[in-house]
Amino acid sequence: MHQEKRLPRNGKEGLLYGALISTMTVLFMTTFSIIYFAGEFNGEIAFTILKTLPVMWIIVMIIEPAIFGRIAEALTAKFTKPTDSFNSKILFRILFTVLGMSAAMTLIGDIVGNGFHPELFSSWLQYWPRNFIIVLAAESLVIQPIARFAMVKLHEAHDKKAGLAAAPQVQN
Template identity: 65%
Template sequence: MYGVIICSLTALFMTSLNTTLAVKDFNGDVAITILKTFPIMLVIAMILESVLIGRIAEKLAGKFTQPTDSFNAKMMFRILFTVIGMSACMTLIGNAVGNGFSSEIFRNWVTNWPRNFMIVLAAESLVIQPIARFAMVKLHASQDKKVEYA
């Protein structure tokens, strides 16, 4: 559930941002395009994160932290490595989904990835991860209450 929340918020945010930046406008047609593109990007992101990037990020975070390190230190490394991998892959994939496959996607990647990386790193660290943790705390609290009353 935690991963679904994070992937959903990140995919929605980055799909909206990149679509709006690509057309340099936000109107009804752009909103429709975002709504059509979001489910595709969400499915791709969830598969990519769970099958490849998440596993690599977890291993790298383990190499850069010690068992005695704080939860926050481990989480920040995990976020950093996940964002590096996901932003690199999703910038390329998003450009291909939006513009089709051509040599342009690689040229666009060189300029778009650094921007996407910085934006999504800030969004993940400051907004998306805290929202997901808050949602999970509330979900667990409500489940605990159900167990108490059962």
């Protein structure tokens, strides 16, 4: 039976896969947003990124699998057939996940960075479309392919190790 090597096969691999994607996305978007608003990169900006990164990563690691990942799976199942290609299914999954996560994280990121303020929702309306397009491109073209490549390499290493363990031992 053919097993998909590009996706996680168990919970431990799923956690690794999700952590890779979340880490790259949070690092990319946190850095992009802070530099975009500051207009330059310096030591103070780097420190702000390092402070913000763990908070945003924890938030993403909680809400993606608990909320938006489940919604994306359901919507992907609704818009695709079992016979559709891996690429079409993964593209729908990316689209729906990024749609929800970018909407939530644009709001949450503003709250984490600036606290509650009167312009919170108007700034969300201004920045969410930009964030959605940027993350959709980054996820589709760079982040997801890197994470899937990591899964392929992990599965190849596991398969090779299993093959060596299953091979008969020759004694001299």
